Amino acid sequence: MGVLGAELDVSLTVMREALKVLAGKGLTDARQKRGIFVRERAEWNLLGRRCHPLAPGSG
Numbered sequence: 529m530g531v532l533g534a535e536l537d538v539s540l541t542v543m544r545e546a547l548k549v550l551a552g553k554g555l556t557d558a559r560q561k562r563g564i565f566v567r568e569r570a571e572w573n574l575l576g577r578r579c580h581p582l583a584p585g586s587g
Contacts, residue, residue, distance in 0.1 A: 533543045547564060550556045554573040558564045 530540070533540055547556060547558070551558060554567060554571050556564050557567050
């Protein structure tokens with residue numbers, strides 16, 4: 529995360545939060561001692577509250 533954070537000029541805290549949001553939407557999968565992987569597109573939850581304005585509970 530350090531290299532990507534430096535490239536994007538963001539803090540480690542910002543990187544962690546962004547990855548947490550992606551994981552919550554099913555886009556990524558974090559595996560201890562292996563890294564963070566992008567999941568298969570079929571597993572993504574793109575209609576989540578923050579991704580789609582018409583999703584239930586979006587406001």
